[in-house]
Amino acid sequence: MIGERIKKLREQKGFSLSELAELAHVSKSYLSGMERDLNKNPSIHLLLKVAKPLDVSIVFLLTGLNQEELDLDNNDIKNLDPEWKKMIEKAIEDGINKDDFKEYISYIKFKIWEKANN
Template identity: 55%
Template sequence: MVGTRIKKLREQKGYSITELAELAGVSKSYLSYIERNLQNNPSLQFLSKIAAPLDTTIPFLLGTNDNESHPFIDQQLDEEWRTLIQKAIKEGMSIEDFKNYQDYIRFMNWKNNQ
C-alpha cells in the first residue's frame, strides 16, 4: 500500500510525520491518514510533493516499479512520459482517475479485438 511505503521511507530518512509534512508542504493529518491506510487514494500531486523529500518516485510509491530496491525509476522514463506525468499531476489527476483510464483503454482494446 502507498501509505506503508511512505511510512517506511519516512522512517528510513529519520523524519517525523510533522517534519515530512513540512518538507513536502502537505497536511500532517492527511499524511497520517495515508500512512495508516485510512485514506488509500492520494492524488498524484500529493504523491509528487511527498516523493521529493523522500528521494523517491511516484511509481515506487505506487508499487508499480519492477525493481523494488531501486526507487529512482524516473531516470528510466523518457522525456515524453515525464512531461505527460507532470501535466497529469498539475491538472489534479488522482490515482483512481489513472486506474479508471487504464481500465477504459483495456476495455477499448478488448472491444476492438472482438
Template identity: 50%
Template structure:
C-alpha cells in the first residue's frame, strides 16, 4: 500500500496534495489516484519524483510501505520463531498452508 505510505509522509511534511504534486512535477489527480490506491503501480520515475520532496529515497519509500503492509504482531513473530526452532522449513509451512486451503474449499461445498 504505497499510496497510504505516501499520504502519511505528505501529511507529516505538512504538504497538501496540490503542494506535493507541484513539488514532484506530477498532476494532482495522478497523485490522488496513487494515494487512494487506484493507481497501485506507479513507475520508478514517478516514485522518484514523489520521494525527493518528501526527503526519502525510492528504496525507503518502497521498503517502509512493504514493512507496514506485512507487519506481524509479537504473537505471530514468536510463533514463527518457535516453528523455525522446532525445525519447520518453508516447504513444511507451504504444505500445511495448502492443506488448510484444501480443507476450507471442502467446507464450502
C-alpha cells in the first residue's frame, strides 16, 4: 500500500523513478522495490526522505489519509497501522518529541552501519 501511494504520487508529480530517488537521496533499486511492494516495511527515516519531494506527510504515506481526514484534535489515529499507532503513542507518552525521534532514528542508522562494518 505504501509503495502504491508513492508510485501514484511520483507519477502525479511527473517524476521518473530516478528523479525521485535522487531528490529523496535513496537508492533507485530500493525505491523501485517499495513501489513493487517488495520492500514492505520502510524505515521512518526513508519515509521522511521520500515524503519531502512528494510534498506529503508520513501519515499520508502510511495511511493514505490527509491531515484533514484525521481527527487529530481528538487524538484519532485509528486508521494508522496498529503497530505504528502503538509505537507512536508510546513515544508521545514517554515525552519524546519530533526532534528527539529524528535523532533516535539517526542513532539507530549509525548502530546498523556500525554493526555492518565491524
